Amino acid sequence: MTMQAGFADLVLPDLSLRAGGDLLRADRHLADEDPCTGERFADIPVASAADVDAIVGAAKKAFRDPAWRDLPPLARERLLHRLADAMEAELPRLAALESLDTGKPIAITETVDIPAAIAWLRSYAGWPGKLAGRAGTLSASPGRYHVYTRREPVGVVAAITPWNFPIVLAMWKIAPALAAGCTVVLKPAPETPLTALRLAEMAREVGFPAGVLSVVTGDGATGAALARHPDVAKVAFTGSTATGQSILAASVPDLKRVTLELGGKSPSIICADADLSQAIPQAAMGCFFNSGQVCYAGTRLYVHRSVYEQVLEGIAAVGAGQVMGASSDRASLMGPLISARQHEKVTGFTTRARAAGIEAVGPVGGATPQLPGRGHYFAPTLLRDVPPDAEIAREEVFGPVLAATPFDDMEEAIALANDSAYGLAAHVWTRDLATAHLSAERIEAGTVFVNCIMLADPAFPFGGMKMSGIGRENGPEVLDAYLEPKSVVMAL
Missing domain, CATH: 3.40.605.10 (Aldehyde Dehydrogenase; Chain A, domain 1)
Known part of the structure; x- marks a missing residue:
């Protein structure tokens, strides 16, 4: 030992x-x-x-x-x-x-x-x-x-x-x-x-x-x-x-x-008017933080078509910049998955997504050979143009895997966000107050974050709707x- x-x-x-x-x-x-x-x-x-x-x-x-x-x-x-x-x-x-x-x-x-x-x-x-x-x-x-x-x-x-x-x-x-x-x-x-x-x-x-x-x-x-x-x-x-x-x-x-x-399969919605300098890194870490092992991680990403490619490029860069390493190393930003079983589970999701024709932006996550030992590391993974009915868009992965889909108007984005068995959290990036308040009202989730991610505090209640x-x-x-x-x- x-x-x-x-x-x-x-x-x-x-x-x-x-x-x-x-x-x-x-x-x-x-x-x-x-x-x-x-x-x-x-x-x-x-x-x-x-x-x-x-x-x-x-x-x-x-x-x-x-x-x-x-x-x-x-x-x-x-x-x-x-x-x-x-x-x-x-x-x-x-x-x-x-x-x-x-x-x-x-x-x-x-x-x-x-x-x-x-x-x-x-x-x-x-x-x-x-x-x-x-x-x-x-x-x-x-x-x-x-x-x-x-x-x-x-x-x-x-x-x-x-x-x-x-x-x-x-x-x-x-x-x-x-x-x-x-x-x-x-x-x-x-x-x-x-x-x-x-x-x-x-x-x-x-x-x-x-x-x-x-x-x-x-x-x-x-x-x-x-x-x-x-x-x-x-x-x-x-x-x-x-x-x-x-x-x-x-x-x-x-x-x-x-x-x-x-469980959760929380949506993140980036509107056309969003401050992308904030939305891109936050949406990325809203999924990749703690190696994606967060119940209310934003693992479904819906981006307005006008900024879709720019957002995907930025999120891929954030994922590639995560320093993966041992927990005792103070230079590490991202650790491994909890176990070999969890690593196998997450790998299975991404393998089946690729087999179904879903493309990754940049390298697909998985074992990271350059790291020492036999740890359960899994690199951040961004999948693009994910159909709403795909397994990777509906099941909780509990790993650093982000499924992205473009949308054309807010009605469509909210419908996509609510098309889930889960309702733990949601994230919306917009500069428009009306859009922010209407989204918070209509999205079926226990917590809606606007222009921020994954905050928790003993002062306000936390929990989910539906199967969450x-x-x-x-x-x-x-x-x-x-x-x-x-x-x-x-x-x-």
Whole structure:
């Protein structure tokens, strides 16, 4: 088992399974591989159904324990801020763990991923003292009554997260759930468990009671056992649409609360009047950032015919300028895909597109021979004149593959944008305010970006329409997913 030379001194977190304060012994392990080399550097325990039961049991016990249940809101806020302080103090190590696991360049995890996770935690740390109910009067019943509402935590939350932004998407769930007073069992993707395990360690170190934040590692069977566990009150999931459908089905017997942030095939529309000096690089990186492994990446590009060739030329140049390399190399701008399986999947999409007669602008992406090792690198790929019914225009690729199509008027562009099973995000570049506002109204997506790309913030809600999910994360709205309203009516 080896690590990249740049991470030779990196200390891994404790990889053990814990149920509250008790250590569990796993019978099976998975290989944790470095996507930049394909080499195994750690063995991750696979939690059995019995292990999941023990970990959820500890979370349920912690939820009912006065040490957590009766903690004053300001004390809960202080705990959350102490965890954020610990993350800030350990930012370089967390960034290195994230880069090793995901293959992301260290320069990105240090400046984007870890700071974003800390920002989310601090934002929701300010909420515990503000989660109050309201008082009122009955509007239809005679007599004198004192009426008020309470907002109570739902209970044990299962947070199931993907491998593309492990610590960021975990914090999207952990921070509001803990702020609401729930306890959390986090199930990270099998490919990327390191920052989740370290986060649980840090929570224990800063004083969270045992069982309030737990991590269960393992494969799909482990996640399924967690999602259907009868003592889990709420499942918060980010990942594929197919897995989200399975989680939703598993929630039915217990009527669990579920939020699902699922797949996307987000459109990008560049109008004739767009500022191309901004639109071209943004549309390119809206697809190529993080090697295209972004749920709301703009992977369908619709460009007004009058500027189509200019835009394609510019985007191809941006793609060609991406410096691909190992995650420990600070010169790297773009890392590999997460795994050999993902590389094979993305390659299959581009191979079938070429076989169907779809042309690439510049070289077609794929393995990059000049890079050392056996990493899963895939170069940015731009496909032109893609028919709306082509597989590459309809299926989520989750790689740096951009499918471009020209349009002649805005009605056509919006129709093309909406011709999808997904509705997570959309991007529009225009100087015309009427076009911007009408597009935002008519495009079927949970978020519409105008003259910008891929922003996310704890202040506004994020989620999808259609097959892109149920419910919202972030913003004040997400707190409703972790709180139960209760009405209290007293006769006077």
